[in-house]
Amino acid sequence: MLDLKFIRDNPGLIKHAIQVKRIGLDLDELLQVDRELLELKQRVEALQAERNANAKAVPKVSKEEKPALIEKGKALGEELKELEPALRAHEDALKQLLLRVPNIPLAGVPEGVDDADNVELRREGELPTFDFTPLDHVALLDKHHWADAERVARVSGSRSYLLKGEAALLEQAILTFALTYLADKDFTPLSTTALVRPETLVATGHFPGGEDQVYKIEGLDLMLAGTAEVPVNSLYAGEILPEEDLPIRFAAISAAFRSEAGSAGRDVRGLIRVHEFRKVEQYVICRADQEEALQWFDTLLANAEGILQALELPYRVVQNCTGDMGAGKALMYDIEAWVPSEQLYRETHSCSYLGDWQARRTGLRYKGEGGKPHFAHTLNNTGIAVPRVLVPFLENHQQADGRIRIPAALQPFMGGKAFIG
Numbered sequence: 001m002l003d004l005k006f007i008r009d010n011p012g013l014i015k016h017a018i019q020v021k022r023i024g025l026d027l028d029e030l031l032q033v034d035r036e037l038l039e040l041k042q043r044v045e046a047l048q049a050e051r052n053a054n055a056k057a058v059p060k061v062s063k064e065e066k067p068a069l070i071e072k073g074k075a076l077g078e079e080l081k082e083l084e085p086a087l088r089a090h091e092d093a094l095k096q097l098l099l100r101v102p103n104i105p106l107a108g109v110p111e112g113v114d115d116a117d118n119v120e121l122r123r124e125g126e127l128p129t130f131d132f133t134p135l136d137h138v139a140l141l142d143k144h145h146w147a148d149a150e151r152v153a154r155v156s157g158s159r160s161y162l163l164k165g166e167a168a169l170l171e172q173a174i175l176t177f178a179l180t181y182l183a184d185k186d187f188t189p190l191s192t193t194a195l196v197r198p199e200t201l202v203a204t205g206h207f208p209g210g211e212d213q214v215y216k217i218e219g220l221d222l223m224l225a226g227t228a229e230v231p232v233n234s235l236y237a238g239e240i241l242p243e244e245d246l247p248i249r250f251a252a253i254s255a256a257f258r259s260e261a262g263s264a265g266r267d268v269r270g271l272i273r274v275h276e277f278r279k280v281e282q283y284v285i286c287r288a289d290q291e292e293a294l295q296w297f298d299t300l301l302a303n304a305e306g307i308l309q310a311l312e313l314p315y316r317v318v319q320n321c322t323g324d325m326g327a328g329k330a331l332m333y334d335i336e337a338w339v340p341s342e343q344l345y346r347e348t349h350s351c352s353y354l355g356d357w358q359a360r361r362t363g364l365r366y367k368g369e370g371g372k373p374h375f376a377h378t379l380n381n382t383g384i385a386v387p388r389v390l391v392p393f394l395e396n397h398q399q400a401d402g403r404i405r406i407p408a409a410l411q412p413f414m415g416g417k418a419f420i421g
């Protein structure tokens, strides 16, 4: 959400952001509701002033004049009551419209329609060459009986997964490695629930718009978040933090649930796109200082790259274009790891800077200089997400005999093993 005064003063800038981010919002409608609401408020204030003046006059006039003034007071009260519903309706409409105003992309963000227009910034790591025919991750899981996909599909339907034996240990090891890696970078580890109240999804910006991606719990005012960003972002909702408490840095591990509505037919085999997965989420709340915030953006990116480098996975960094960055982002980079069987890079991380757009929706403030409260700036990036990262991991580290090599950095988390399978 952006500041209403900023929107009034910069309609052109906002309309451009709406257009390049392909957001379905008519800013003129919002500005019209805003004007009508201001007029209604002025009318209410004038009537209240008149009614107050009238009430003050009653005791000062003669007995004969009193009834007329009392009548007038009643009529003014009636008129005020009649304005109430319109006032509330306009306030609600304006609030809903404001929640859909996108953040302004930073200068230099490439304009584009979708991920095909994202810009590759750099590639890291040697692509693997195999002196044997490499298997894809599904074949590798089957070869070692690590998946049991048919049985879990019977139990949990499509886009479900199960990992057995050393693959289960590998998934856990990668999560613990990432959490430890980030803790060593002074990110406070958190283990959070995915059960959240609906308003926390409005606070992050997932709602309005992403309702069909989220599982709801029948009969409860709770939903299942698709990322720990949601519970963590609302942890301090409504508070005014002391400035010295910033920056707050979390590495939050949680389950993540996504309906993947609209992804029908995409990545239906294997581990890339499932309904429930686990993620270590990096999250930063910092002062409303873009220069500082962009340094945190670089830190979040470097952390994720450090984790992928430790896992010895080749990857590339891309800058998301305006059509692929979502409403709330001012800046966004994806990291994509190499998947040999597809001869493609596939997204494993998403790094975002949101300015104060998220904090304004969340009511996330700190007491800045001069004691004035300021909305904070927020950033997030994936630390690691499983099982998706197992796809490049298994494929890049497969040996001719089907065993999987464990990179040195991960071995301590795998009981010292250099290979599994």
Ligand SMILES: Nc1ncnc2c1ncn2[C@@H]1O[C@H](COS(=O)(=O)NC(=O)[C@@H](N)CO)[C@@H](O)[C@H]1O
Pocket: 226, 227, 228, 229, 258, 260, 271, 272, 273, 274, 275, 277, 279, 281, 347, 348, 349, 350, 351, 380, 381, 382, 383, 385, 386, 387, 388, 389
């Ligand atoms: N349906 C899914 N199945 C498996 N992994 C997923 C799924 N959806 C997302 N992920 C993983 O989670 C990562 C982050 O998801 S994201 O939507 O791109 N971004 C976020 O959730 C941000 N909070 C940063 O983590 C993705 O890069 C991907 O690695």
